[in-house]
Amino acid sequence: MTVLELIDKRFTKQPLLQVEGLKTYYPIQRGVFSKAAGFIRAVDDVNLQLYEGETVGLVGESGCGKSTLGRSIVRLEESNSGRILFQNQDITHYSQRQLKAVRTQIQMIFQDPYASLNPKIRIYDALAEPLLVHNLVKRSEVQKEVEQLLHLVGLPRTARDRYPHEFSGGQRQRIGIARAISFRPKLIVCDEPVSALDVSIQAQILNLLQDLQEELKLTYLFIAHGIGAVKQISTRIAVMYLGKIVELAPTEELFRRPKHPYTKLLLQAYPQPDPTLRKLKKLVIQGDVPSPANPPHGCRFHTRCPYVQERCQKEEPVLTTNQHGVACHYPLT
């Protein structure tokens, strides 16, 4: 999808997913019976919309809340406040029973598919079982469906009789993808699905995800910690820092004209500098990521920002809602 088509869609279409003011905190427990001694603000007031057919890349350093945001969207994590709307339905507080119907439409792919595969169960059964449990196909059609799924993700037919440990990392991720798409979802949250794979395999899996997106009309939230990893696949990129989205823009635009100093720093770390990238003065990132249990006042990035000014220490910037959103008092020009 081109950026223009995307903008067009924004005016004509309702988003598939709307995340509004979402907060997901983890209590810090001191003793077994004591009350929470504080909270880790893993996701702290996130607003994000996903349009049908697009891929939003979600990037940021480890611990900034990407997985928690993904898990909150698929409702594996209970949020403290805010709303999640899927196809205009507010699913934020759906009960397990109500969620059953939605669960098939919102799937998640993990970094380590092995963890979610039972080592004692053959691939055929691992794929067939959810199809039957969720009444997705008739019993008489399960076998054909499993074969079709294996074909779609590029695995041989013989894979059906093998066990998870008999596959390589890349093949296991293909099984994870087959499982996710077997539900015929509309949205898939991909949480670092290629981070643990060899570089050559990464490209194959990314290509597979892109092909499936087109074929099955999927929408992706694609999580990665490096910005380079999402360039190929994303229509837009959201940059997260300490529980907040600090910049959100169409991919090309973000690479060409980063507005947040943090984004600029992430782009510098991108191993193959893009020739179209504006000449950037080398910046040096200072210090460590502060604790999400006690984030800095004002702009959360101010303790590490090379451009910090007085205002940044006091006043928290909000993400602008234009096409190239940025949360910074002094965005780069």
Ligand SMILES: Nc1ncnc2c1ncn2[C@@H]1O[C@H](COP(=O)(O)OP(=O)(O)O)[C@@H](O)[C@H]1O
């Ligand atoms: N189940 C949990 N219980 C307590 N703290 C958690 C839990 N999961 C994540 N966290 C904390 O929340 C913050 C965000 O984590 P996470 O969402 O995993 O970040 P990312 O995926 O960007 O690396 C981190 O400080 C992490 O330690």
Ligand SMILES: [Mg+2]
């Ligand atoms: Mg993570």
